[in-house]
Every structure is written in structure tokens, then in C-alpha cells.
Amino acid sequence: MDVIARIARLLAAARNVALLALTLSALAAGRLAAETPADLPGALQALQDRAPSATASGDGAWGKRWWIEKTARLLRGGEGLGPADDVDALLRLPEEEIARRFMADRRFGDTILDFNMYFLGFKIDSLKQDGLYRRNAFDFPNAVASAQALLTGGDYLKLFDLKGPFYMAPLPLEFDDPLPANETRLPAETVRIKAIDEVEAVYTRLIAMGSGPVPPAADDFCYEIEKVLEGSSAMHTRLLRAFNDPEIFVLRRGQVLTRPMEIIARAYHSECEGKAEAKVDVKHLTAEIRRAFDYFYRVIGEVLKHEPSNYRPQSVLDFRQFDLGAFGMKTWLAFGWEQSNALKNSSTNFNRKRGAYVLKRFFCDDLTPVGFDTPKEHVAGAHGSDTTCYACHYKLDPMAGFFRNLGADFYNYGRALMVVFDDDANSDRTKYETNWAAAPGSPRKWNVGYIRSPRWEDANAYGNGVGDLSRIMRASPEPKRCLMKRLYQYLVAEDQAIDGAYLDALTRKFEAEAAVNSSTAMKNAIVRIVSSNAYRKQDADPRRCYDRAPRAKSEGAPPCSVAYILEKNCAQCHSGAEPSGGLELTKWTAPPGGTMPSFPHRGADGKTVTPHETFARLVERLSTSDPARRMPKQMAMPSQERQALFLWAQEEHTRLAKGAAP
Amino acid sequence: MIRRLFAAAALCLCLPPLALAEGAQFKGWSAISRELSTRLAKPGIPLDLDQFMPAEDVDGLLGTWNGFGDEHSFKNGAPNSVNMMIWRVALSGFAKSVAASCKSPQLEFGAPFLATLRELCAWPAAAAKSEDVLQAYWFAVMGYNAPESEYRAWRDFFLGASYRDRPAAETIDAMTFAITMNPYFLLQP
Numbered sequence: 001m002d003v004i005a006r007i008a009r010l011l012a013a014a015r016n017v018a019l020l021a022l023t024l025s026a027l028a029a030g031r032l033a034a035e036t037p038a039d040l041p042g043a044l045q046a047l048q049d050r051a052p053s054a055t056a057s058g059d060g061a062w063g064k065r066w067w068i069e070k071t072a073r074l075l076r077g078g079e080g081l082g083p084a085d086d087v088d089a090l091l092r093l094p095e096e097e098i099a100r101r102f103m104a105d106r107r108f109g110d111t112i113l114d115f116n117m118y119f120l121g122f123k124i125d126s127l128k129q130d131g132l133y134r135r136n137a138f139d140f141p142n143a144v145a146s147a148q149a150l151l152t153g154g155d156y157l158k159l160f161d162l163k164g165p166f167y168m169a170p171l172p173l174e175f176d177d178p179l180p181a182n183e184t185r186l187p188a189e190t191v192r193i194k195a196i197d198e199v200e201a202v203y204t205r206l207i208a209m210g211s212g213p214v215p216p217a218a219d220d221f222c223y224e225i226e227k228v229l230e231g232s233s234a235m236h237t238r239l240l241r242a243f244n245d246p247e248i249f250v251l252r253r254g255q256v257l258t259r260p261m262e263i264i265a266r267a268y269h270s271e272c273e274g275k276a277e278a279k280v281d282v283k284h285l286t287a288e289i290r291r292a293f294d295y296f297y298r299v300i301g302e303v304l305k306h307e308p309s310n311y312r313p314q315s316v317l318d319f320r321q322f323d324l325g326a327f328g329m330k331t332w333l334a335f336g337w338e339q340s341n342a343l344k345n346s347s348t349n350f351n352r353k354r355g356a357y358v359l360k361r362f363f364c365d366d367l368t369p370v371g372f373d374t375p376k377e378h379v380a381g382a383h384g385s386d387t388t389c390y391a392c393h394y395k396l397d398p399m400a401g402f403f404r405n406l407g408a409d410f411y412n413y414g415r416a417l418m419v420v421f422d423d424d425a426n427s428d429r430t431k432y433e434t435n436w437a438a439a440p441g442s443p444r445k446w447n448v449g450y451i452r453s454p455r456w457e458d459a460n461a462y463g464n465g466v467g468d469l470s471r472i473m474r475a476s477p478e479p480k481r482c483l484m485k486r487l488y489q490y491l492v493a494e495d496q497a498i499d500g501a502y503l504d505a506l507t508r509k510f511e512a513e514a515a516v517n518s519s520t521a522m523k524n525a526i527v528r529i530v531s532s533n534a535y536r537k538q539d540a541d542p543r544r545c546y547d548r549a550p551r552a553k554s555e556g557a558p559p560c561s562v563a564y565i566l567e568k569n570c571a572q573c574h575s576g577a578e579p580s581g582g583l584e585l586t587k588w589t590a591p592p593g594g595t596m597p598s599f600p601h602r603g604a605d606g607k608t609v610t611p612h613e614t615f616a617r618l619v620e621r622l623s624t625s626d627p628a629r630r631m632p633k634q635m636a637m638p639s640q641e642r643q644a645l646f647l648w649a650q651e652e653h654t655r656l657a658k659g660a661a662p
Numbered sequence: 663m664i665r666r667l668f669a670a671a672a673l674c675l676c677l678p679p680l681a682l683a684e685g686a687q688f689k690g691w692s693a694i695s696r697e698l699s700t701r702l703a704k705p706g707i708p709l710d711l712d713q714f715m716p717a718e719d720v721d722g723l724l725g726t727w728n729g730f731g732d733e734h735s736f737k738n739g740a741p742n743s744v745n746m747m748i749w750r751v752a753l754s755g756f757a758k759s760v761a762a763s764c765k766s767p768q769l770e771f772g773a774p775f776l777a778t779l780r781e782l783c784a785w786p787a788a789a790a791k792s793e794d795v796l797q798a799y800w801f802a803v804m805g806y807n808a809p810e811s812e813y814r815a816w817r818d819f820f821l822g823a824s825y826r827d828r829p830a831a832e833t834i835d836a837m838t839f840a841i842t843m844n845p846y847f848l849l850q851p
Contacts, residue, residue: 062810069806070851078693080805082700083774087806121733125692125726131706342732357733493850494736538809538851 064091066538068098071530074491075102077110078126099527109316112150112522116143116159119486121361122338133313135246138169142334147316149519156518159483160362160473162466166322166332168250170308176244188242189307195242196300199235202228203260203293210286218280222272225285229268232261246337247303249409254327256299260292295328302326333466335410345407347425350435355400362473363450364482367392368643370623391625394454395639398462401436401448402469405429414465450476453636455627478640480514481507484525491529495542498534500564500641501549558588558599562648565641569632583614596656615653622646686849687739690725691715691752694848698756701805702775709769714755720748739850753842761835778802782837785830791821803838808846816840 068090073080081087090098102108110127117123120140127137138144144167146159158164173188183191206224209216216224228235236257240248251257267288271280302323305311313319324332335343335354345351359365369391405414413419413429420426436446449462450472461472473479484506488498506528513521529535533546540546545560557563566574566585574585582602590597591608598611621631623646689697699708715721722728725739738745759768764783767776778798784790796817804813816837820826825833841847 062806065806066809073697078696079700080697082705083772084705123727123734125690125728126696130708338730341730361733 061091063538064095067095067536070535071095071099072102074530075099075111075526076105076107077114079107095531096527099530100523103523103526106315106317109147109151112147113137113143113316115487115490116140116146118490119143119159119361119483120339121357122342132170132308133319135169135172136338138167138319139246139336139338140334141166141332141336144316144319148319150522151317151519153517153519156522157474157514160470160479162334162470163331164334166250166324167319168303168306168322169246170311170313171247171303171306172244173308175241177241179241183241189309192242192304192307195239196304199239199296200293202235203289203296206289207286207293210282210289215282218272218277218282221282221285222268222280225264225268225272225289229261229265232257249337249340251303252409253333253411254299254329256296256303256327259328260296263288263292263295299326333406333410333412335406340409343410344422345403346423347421347427348423350421350432351400351403351406352396354403354406355396355398358402358469359395359399362482363476363478363640364485365395365478365640366643367396368647370639370642370646390454395451398436398447398449398451401446402463402466404433404436404448405465450478452639456636459636477507477511478638480511484510487525488529488532488534491526492532492534493540493542496534496540497543497545497561499545499548499560500562500644501567502545502547504564505549556587556589558586559648562645565645569635569637569641569645573632582609598652598656612653612656615649615656618649619646619653622649686845687736688725688741688745688749688848689850690727690736690739691721692726694724694842697805698803701802702769702771704770704772707770709771711752711756714752714759716748716751723748749843749848754839757835757838757842760838761831761833764830764834775802779834782834783830785833786827790830791826793817796820799837800841803841804844804847807851808844812844812846816844 065087068087069080072085090101093101114123114127117136117140120143122136122140124134124136127133141164142159142161145161145164146156148154149158150156171188171192175188175191178184179186179191183194186194206228209224210221239257240251243251255262267285271285305320311320322332324330343354343357345354356367359367403410405412405419407413407419408422408424411420417429418426419429419432436448438444438447444462446462446464448464448468449460450469452459461476463469463472481503485498485503488503488506489496506525509528510521510525513524534540537546543561548560549564558566563586570585573580574583575587576584579585582604584600587600588597589600591600591611596611599614601609601611601614603609621629622642624630627634695708695711698711703709712721723738723745725736725745727734727736729735729737760779762768763771763776763779771779778795779802781795782790782799789795797813800813800816819840820833820837825836
């Protein structure tokens with residue numbers, strides 16, 4: 001009986017929780033209000049360089065406090081208002097000044113690093129844990145360099161640099177793998193010193209042997225060196241117990257363990273193999289061992305500067321640049337430990353996952369397959385002969401080509417005979433590279449680049465390696481537009497509709513200001529967005545565009561998510577008194593006798609074409625590869641815009657097929 | 663327990679309908695913990711709120727950006743019966759802890775919050791029911807996330823028949839729970 005009563009109580013409690021969940025879900029789903037021109041207060045004030053108004057939307061002081069709290073949280077690395085904030089003083093300030101005050105706070109560095117990681121697709125919940133930066137915060141050097149630049153008035157667009165400085169995270173205080181029994185109670189730093197001392201002892205023993213007052217017998221010395229070379233793998237494994245995988249990734253990329261052994265091996269082969277003992281140069285052998293040791297010693301010295309006992313950065317500006325000279329490098333590839341795990345290549349996908357990542361993250365191109373412009377030349381290969389595949393591969397493969405020399409873990413195989421992939425397969429590099437060889441007679445060597453159109457090559461940007469990709473990203477408008485789009489999503493909401501014309505206006509302003517100073521441009525862009533209508537709208541409807549570009553028409557215009565795309569790419573022919581094909585693409589009205597709005601569309605016989613038929617044709621004309629039918633005719637349409645319009649048209653077509661309301 | 667749950671649900675239901683973003687998602691445990699610490703804790707010493715979680719490693723079920731081995735997106739943020747249960751367990755534990763702090767602080771609260779709480783601890787005395795005290799407590803926990811209508815509904819409910827004569831511990835427990843289960847507190851703006 002008691003058990004039954006307990007079960008009944010449990011069920012009652014579960015029912016109440018479910019009731020609350022349903023309530024919250026219903027509230028979260030919310031009502032979707034209809035868009036009215038009255039809700040769209042004209043041109044975007046910030047884009048017209050007017051000072052933002054002193055009060056936020058909403059109910060007076062409560063509304064402004066809400067805006068201040070939200071802005072504080074966003075611009076101070078997640079920290080909203082607390083007891084130390086003088087809210088009444090803030091209430092008296094104009095919004096722009098409040099935003100700029102928050103951007104002057106040192107916590108703003110965390111916001112920018114967090115946003116940069118969001119832009120790169122690797123945001124985490126919190127950059128810090130117990131007051132210290134998590135390892136992830138250091139893993140994206142272009143994000144860190146860009147954030148530091150923003151805080152110091154430097155070049156924020158370092159975010160697009162795929163090669164640059166390196167920032168090592170503080171060394172671990174705990175190890176992922178178990179330690180030998182006699183070390184389990186030792187502090188991590190002590191274990192590291194012990195492990196490093198063991199390796200150093202091997203080098204110093206050889207150096208002492210070779211440089212002693214009585215030179216060793218050459219055979220004996222060579223034998224000792226041979227033993228060290230043979231045992232190097234085991235020696236390195238022992239050393240690596242003092243690090244975790246992310247640090248081991250760094251040590252490997254920096255060739256901290258292999259390069260010294262290569263130096264010694266080369267000297268060993270030249271002196272100890274095929275030479276008479278009398279001709280063996282012990283001094284040369286010793287000098288080379290010393291050189292190898294110096295390399296190891298210098299790198300380890302640099303690594304140990306990141307012991308948590310003396311390296312505990314408190315702000316993004318405290319992140320120290322690693323001395324890449326210790327590795328014999330000038331720049332470090334921006335793809336670090338986490339991206340190496342997330343963006344693995346293979347002997348079948350080559351580097352397409354990496355290419356897709358760059359298109360998505362830096363160009364906001366989600367690779368929706370919507371046909372393509374027929375190339376002027378026939379395209380070879382499996383993906384060239386299959387039109388469905390080619391809809392993505394025409395841009396994906398050339399983008400992947402930028403990474404062709406970067407094999408497993410993004411290791412550079414550019415000077416090697418073979419390339420090794422993350423799936424442990426390998427390939428002859430020369431043969432593998434022919435996948436990107438340009439056709440004979442082409443003005444370029446490689447079909448590597450950012451491809452806007454396979455038909456209109458002049459619209460494309462070609463290059464060779466990752467450095468070229470960075471250059472293309474800096475020079476192209478798409479990454480800056482993508483940056484503004486992501487910034488809007490980060491500050492407002494990921495799923496909030498954004499008018500393309502407004503986004504273009506934001507981008508144009510950013511580009512113009514970035515030409516002078518990209519940090520100032522970025523801060524101004526933040527101010528514009530936190531002053532936007534969508535940002536200031538509590539309980540915003542994600543399908544509405546709350547912000548429009550100056551002089552934008554809203555009444556009777558197509559839905560805001562596509563109006564600008566239509567205006568830019570289609571209105572030239574499909575507007576006015578006699579639109580091409582009888583289809584007017586700049587108006588949005590209910591057809592005679594109909595209730596659901598659509599584009600005005602009359603057939604050749606003068607009769608109204610049903611919205612369902614209009615959208616069926618629209619979808620077909622956007623996605624066909626037939627140059628005689630593909631729209632817009634004889635011009636390149638940005639693939640991001642084609643994708644957005646196609647997806648929207650497809651959705652409308654489905655909606656109309658179901659007879660649903662807009 | 664059930665009474666407090668109904669208090670929160672009733673508050674939600676009697677409020678004017680919201681037009682919160684379609685499919686609005688939870689902020690996630692990490693963000694909520696940080697918000698509460700910023701408002702209530704001693705400077706630089708975050709509140710240990712993980713103690714209220716019903717099990718280890720379930721915070722990811724309340725909405726998270728964390729991940730490994732692929733690009734990160736916000737996961738598990740949509741309200742469902744499982745994460746609501748976890749929120750309820752965690753935040754009811756927190757609410758009880760706040761209420762119990764009238765006798766002695768159960769968490770590392772900062773002086774400003776303790777001062778605000780102490781005034782409310784006089785409930786059901788009239789002094790604890792003043793607009794200043796109630797509003798100060800509302801802002802201390804909710805911050806400025808919610809519109810005034812939410813505050814009024816909360817205040818009026820607790821000044822009404824259900825709680826006006828109840829002991830302080832029970833009332834503060836329910837008050838805190840109602841604030842922290844409010845969609846304006848839990849959901850992304």
C-alpha cells in the first residue's frame with residue numbers, strides 16, 4: 001500500500017513538472033504578431049549616423065534597465081549587472097555611451113574572444129572556470145590575435161589570418177593518462193621537470209662523453225649514439241606522460257622531439273656509417289648532438305614559461321605570444337588542436353570537410369545544392385559529370401585545394417614525398433596534387449580558389465595555399481558581410497530574420513570604416529546592432545525584420561528575408577508596368593479572389609497564374625543548370641543569395657501546396 | 663513542494679501571453695550560474711550552485727555550447743520534460759538554500775544580497791511586504807531580465823491569500839523558486 005502511495009505521489013509530481021514544461025514551452029513558442037509598417041520606424045538611425053535615442057523600447061525605466069542588463073552581459077564577457085554597478089547613473093546616460101563604457105571594460109576582451117570563437121564555430125559556454133581561462137580559449141590563435149588587436153586599436157581582421165602568432169595554454173595541472181605509481185602524488189609541474197630532466201640526461205651524457213678530456217673511441221661513441229637513436233621512441237613516450245593531448249599536439253607540430261633526433265641521426269649516418277673508425281669526426285658528432293640539445297632545450301624552456309605557477313592570464317591581453325623562433329617558425333597555422341579533431345581529412349574526402357568549413361564559417365555559404373552556372377569548359381571527374389554533385393563541388397573542391405598540403409592534424413607535408421591523412425592512409429603527393437591541377441592552357445597552375453561561378457571565371461579569386469586564402473578573405477566582401485551577419489546573430493538572436501539590405505548597409509559601413517581602422521569599425525558595428533530595433537525588442541518575433549536599410553520599402557514588398565535579394569538580382573527585369581514573363585517580383589499582394597499573398601503574375605494569355613504555379617516555376621528557374629532557363633539570366637548571382645532565395649521559395653511552395661497561411 | 667510548483671505555474675499562466683522568440687531556448691546552466699553569482703555572490707567568488715544539480719554531468723542537458731570533435735552549436739536548449747525536471751530540482755534546491763539563509767547563510771552570498779534578504783526574512787511582518795523590499799529582492803535575483811508586469815504579478819501573488827501569512831522560510835523559498843523558474847529568467851532574451 002505504501003509503495004502504491006509513493007508511486008502515486010511520484011506520478012503526481014511528474015505530472016506537475018510536465019504541466020510546467022508545457023506552460024514554458026507554450027510561452028516560449030509565443031504568439032507571432034503580424035508585421036506592420038508602423039512597427040518599423042523608418043531608416044536605421046545608427047546607419048544614418050544619428051546618435052541613438054536615450055531610452056530603450058519597452059516600458060520606460062524598466063525597458064532601459066532591461067537593455068542595460070542585456071548589453072552588460074553581452075559586452076562584459078557574460079557578466080550582467082551586479083551590486084557594484086550604479087544602475088541609476090547608467091540610466092541617465094545615452095545608450096551609445098553605455099555601450100562604449102562596457103566596451104572599455106577589460107571584460108570586453110572576453111566578449112570579443114567569445115564572439116570570434118562563435119564566428120569560427122567553436123564557442124563554449126564560458127571562457128573561464130574558477131577565474132582561470134579554459135584551454136579552449138587559447139586554441140584559436142587568429143581569434144586571440146584579433147581580440148587583442150581590437151582591445152589595442154589594431155587590426156581586428158587578423159581573424160581572417162589563417163597563419164600568425166601562437167598562444168599556448170597554461171600547462172595542465174592534471175593528466176588525462178595515469179602516471180607511474182611513484183609519481184601519482186607529485187605535483188604536475190614536478191612530474192614535468194622530472195620527465196624533461198630524464199631526456200636532458202641522455203643528451204648531456206653523450207655531450208660529456210664526446211667532449212671529455214680524453215675523446216672516446218669512435219666506435220664506442222657511435223654505438224652509444226645508436227642506442228640513443230634506437231631508444232628515442234620510448235624516451236619520447238616517457239617524456240609525454242608529463243603532458244596531455246593538446247600539448248602533445250603542439251610538441252609534434254613544433255617537431256620538438258623529432259627534430260633533435262633527426263639532427264643526431266644525420267650526423268650519425270654521415271660519421272658512423274661506411275666510414276673507417278679513424279676518419280670518424282667525434283668533434284662533429286658532439287657538436288651536432290649539442291645543436292640538437294640546444295634546440296630541445298630552447299623549446300622546452302619556452303614551453304615551461306606556461307607553467308600555471310607563473311602563467312595565469314587574467315584578461316585576453318595577458319595571453320602571451322609563444323616565441324615561434326624556438327620552433328624555427330615564423331608563423332603558426334591557426335587550425336589548432338580542436339579544429340584538427342573536428343576537421344579531419346581522409347584519403348577519400350581529401351580536404352573537402354575543411355573546405356566546407358571555410359565556406360560556411362568565413363563566407364556564410366552553407367552549400368545548399370541549388371544548381372550551378374554551366375561551365376564554359378567541360379568538367380571532368382565524378383563530381384563534374386553528375387550535376388547534382390557539381391552543385392556543391394564546383395566551389396567545394398577548389399576551396400579544399402587550399403589545404404591540399406596539410407595532412408593529418410593539419411601537418412604540413414608540402415616538402416614531403418607523401419601526404420598522410422587523418423585516416424592513416426597516405427598518398428604520393430605529386431599524384432594526389434593532380435586533383436587540383438588546372439587544365440592545360442589555363443592561366444593558372446591550380447584550380448584552387450574561392451569560386452563564385454564556374455561559368456564566369458573573372459568573378460572568382462584563385463590562389464595556392466592557406467596564405468592566399470587569408471589574402472582572398474581579407475579582400476573579398478563576403479567574409480565581411482558574413483562577419484556582420486554573425487555579429488547580428490550573436491548580439492540579437494541566431495534565428496532572428498535579417499533584412500539583406502540592412503545587412504548590406506551594415507557591411508558597407510563596416511568596410512568603409514575598416515579601411516581606416518578595423519577595430520574602430522568593429523566597435524561601431526557593435527554599437528549599431530545594440531541600438532537596432534531587433535536588439536531592443538523584448539519577445540521579438542524571429543520571422544520579422546525589425547530593421548530596414550535607409551529608404552527601404554516595406555508596405556506591399558515581399559517578405560523581408562528575401563526582398564533585398566529579389567531587388568538586387570531580379571527587379572531589373574521583373575518589375576514595372578510590363579515585367580518579364582508577367583511576373584512582378586518586387587510586389588507582394590493577395591491575388592484577385594485569393595487570400596494568401598504572393599507575387600503578381602500573369603501568363604501570356606493575360607490570366608493570373610496561381611501562386612502555387614508561380615513558386616514551382618521560381619524554384620525550377622533558380623535551381624536549373626540550363627543556361628537558357630536559369631535565373632537571373634547571363635549574370636552571376638552570389639551563391640549565398642541564391643541559396644537563401646531558393647530555400648525560401650521552396651518553403652513557400654510547400655506551404656502553398658498544403659494550403660497553409662503565410 | 664507541489665504548492666511551490668503550482669505557484670510558479672500559476673504565475674506563468676496568469677501573466678499576459680508573451681511573444682517570446684519562437685522556439686526560444688534556455689540560457690543554459692553555465693549562463694544562469696554566472697548570472698546568479700554576479701548578482702548574489704561576493705565579488706570574484708562564484709556561488710557553488712553545482713551542488714544543487716541532481717547528478718554529475720547533467721548540466722549539458724540544460725543547454726550548452728560545449729562540444730568536441732565537431733563544430734559547436736547550442737544544444738539541448740529547447741524546453742522539454744527532462745530538462746524541466748532538472749531545472750526544477752536544481753532551482754528548488756537553490757531556493758531552499760536561500761530561504762534557509764535567513765538563519766545563517768548557506769552560500770557565499772555578498773553583503774548587498776544578504777542585506778536585501780534580511781529585510782525579507784521578517785515576513786510576514788508588514789515591513790517585509792513593502793514595495794521597496796519586494797522590488798529589491800526581485801531585482802537582486804531576477805536582475806532586469808523581466809518587464810514590470812512580471813514583477814507585479816509575482817508581488818501580487820505573494821501578497822495575496824496564498825502566502826501573506828505563511829512563515830518567512832516557506833515564502834522566500836517559493837518566491838525565489840518562482841523568480842528562477844520564470845521564462846524571462848531561464849530563456850534566452
